[in-house]
Amino acid sequence: MKKNLLAGGIILVALVIIGVNIWKGTPTAQKDEAGDSTSVDTPVQQVDSGVEEGKLAPDFTLTTLEGEKVNLSDYRGKKVLLNFWATWCPPCKAEMPHMQEFYELNEDGAIEILAVNLTSVDKGDKKIQEFVDDYGLTFPIPLDEGGDISELYQAYSIPTSYIIDSKGIISKKIIGPMDGEMMNSLMEAVD
Template identity: 60%
Template structure:
């Protein structure tokens, strides 16, 4: 009985730590201001965000550039014209572990149909690159694994609970947001609804 209570307490503590680390009020605005100051620019043009982009359904998904686990640079905008599942995850997350085999199977069955998966690892809250590499090898993942080493993209996309997935259509518009794990059937149904 005590072991069960201890396990539950540890899980709750881990979830609380993740939420505290990911939730930083006004952090994106502050970072935009800091980036402007560091560049010596005070132009509002450099910090303005288009009204047509955001993380809400119906908005254009904000572009980003990250380095993948393979060391290659990847941008979300590189996938315009394809349906994209943008997934946020970590190796220690039990629902992420449950979801990954489904995601891999779905990817294998649908990659020829113009569907891509970008599984962004929240590296800033994960156990290091070696554990990510081991995880990818264990689950035989073949889709791209961008590394969000500073957690900026995870916060921008409000991935406060993981896994969190955004379904992005061929025009780069967010068609759905799913908090929690998905299986192949759900992925198929949601991507079939997209243009």
């Protein structure tokens, strides 16, 4: 049953990724000199957000579910698993027990998990707190209430995770759920 749920979640994520890529590649309308809309055959230009492998992860400040301010830059010197998720997301639900187990196995402080909730598209703080309690999550849950950070980090399908090294450099972007073994291998590959 769990394998079927995970497989279904992975298929759903793949379909969302395809849909987003098709949507982002659709032509847009522009106004000509007379102010009339005209069709343009070129895809929408993407703004370079600076979020890519090999670059410094853009800093942000968010408030956690507990009301504490979190800055990504405060975690320099540690490896960071930056995860974007929501309570209604089946692959996120499948991934959370693995993240909690991974977090508990790495309580020495060299690795940190920041699980950013997409609060702007979720079901409210009460549902988020219920989710955290149900899954026994003990890592920080920053709330992206305006959706700006998930947009900056291009979390168009969730879960989306970034592996950030101890110098703050993005090592890897992962779209879709991970298990503990994958988290371990990705974190071992960075300084």
